[in-house]
Amino acid sequence: DAGVTQSPTHLIKTRGQHVTLRCSPISGHKSVSWYQQVLGQGPQFIFQYYEKEERGRGNFPDRFSARQFPNYSSELNVNALLLGDSALYLCASALGPTTNEKLFFGSGTQLSVL
Amino acid sequence: GDSVTQMEGPVTLSEEAFLTINCTYTATGYPSLFWYVQYPGEGLQLLLKATKADDKGSNKGFEATYRKETTSFHLEKGSVQVSDSAVYFCALSDRGNAGNMLTFGGGTRLMVKP
Numbered sequence: 264d265a266g267v268t269q270s271p272t273h274l275i276k277t278r279g280q281h282v283t284l285r286c287s288p289i290s291g292h293k294s295v296s297w298y299q300q301v302l303g304q305g306p307q308f309i310f311q312y313y314e315k316e317e318r319g320r321g322n323f324p325d326r327f328s329a330r331q332f333p334n335y336s337s338e339l340n341v342n343a344l345l346l347g348d349s350a351l352y353l354c355a356s357a358l359g360p361t362t363n364e365k366l367f368f369g370s371g372t373q374l375s376v377l
Numbered sequence: 378g379d380s381v382t383q384m385e386g387p388v389t390l391s392e393e394a395f396l397t398i399n400c401t402y403t404a405t406g407y408p409s410l411f412w413y414v415q416y417p418g419e420g421l422q423l424l425l426k427a428t429k430a431d432d433k434g435s436n437k438g439f440e441a442t443y444r445k446e447t448t449s450f451h452l453e454k455g456s457v458q459v460s461d462s463a464v465y466f467c468a469l470s471d472r473g474n475a476g477n478m479l480t481f482g483g484g485t486r487l488m489v490k491p
Contacts, residue, residue, distance in 0.1 A: 267420070294477065296477065296478070298479075303483075303484075304483055304484070305381075305466050305468075305481030305482050305483045305484050306421070306466070306479075306481050307481070308478045308479065308480070311477065311478060319478050321478070353420060353421065355420075355421075357477055359477075360477060361477055364477050365423055366423065366477060366479065368413075368420035368421040368422070369420050370418065370419055370420045371420055
């Protein structure tokens with residue numbers, strides 16, 4: 264079975280641009296979460312979606328938005344990119360929305376903002 | 378808010394040495410505790426978890442005990458191998474939130490030399 268897949272794997276943008284990152288969860292998983300991992304730091308929670316509804320939001324500005332589609336795949340959008348948005352963006356899927364569910368992480372999208 | 382603090386790396390050990398990576402946490406509720414491992418170029422993988430005080434999580438020779446009195450969840454392995462070289466993240470999930478959001482520590486890089 265395929266794991267969590269993210270695209271693209273690498274991306275280079277310039278300041279002020281907009282970016283869309285994509286995530287396909289493991290088949291049967293209905294929960295998708297997004298994390299930002301700055302080099303040398305631990306991942307930070309951005310969003311969680313379950314059954315197409317936002318279930319949680321981390322401490323990120325409104326430039327960050329996300330959505331989940333009927334097939335449970337998800338997009339993370341970032342507007343007006345800043346240099347500080349350069350990071351590895353990780354997607355994680357789970358069967359359900361709660362603490363007890365095991366998270367499965369994708370390999371991430373490496374975003375570089377120049 | 379919730380936070381996780383883990384020892385800074387890198388930790389460099391010889392093969393078959395004993396490993397300890399310290400992790401302490403702050404949480405308002407009754408968190409579940411996790412150790413994740415990240416191999417180069419890959420996403421995070423769940424290594425082990427514990428959901429209540431005095432629980433011991435174990436996997437692949439690694440173990441950690443949930444110590445509520447010291448708010449700690451130290452990772453140990455009796456004999457490390459070169460293949461254990463990776464970055465290890467301690468994390469918590471506070472049952473007070475309805476989702477499965479994880480709060481991660483900063484990560485500890487382990488390097489095992491033959």
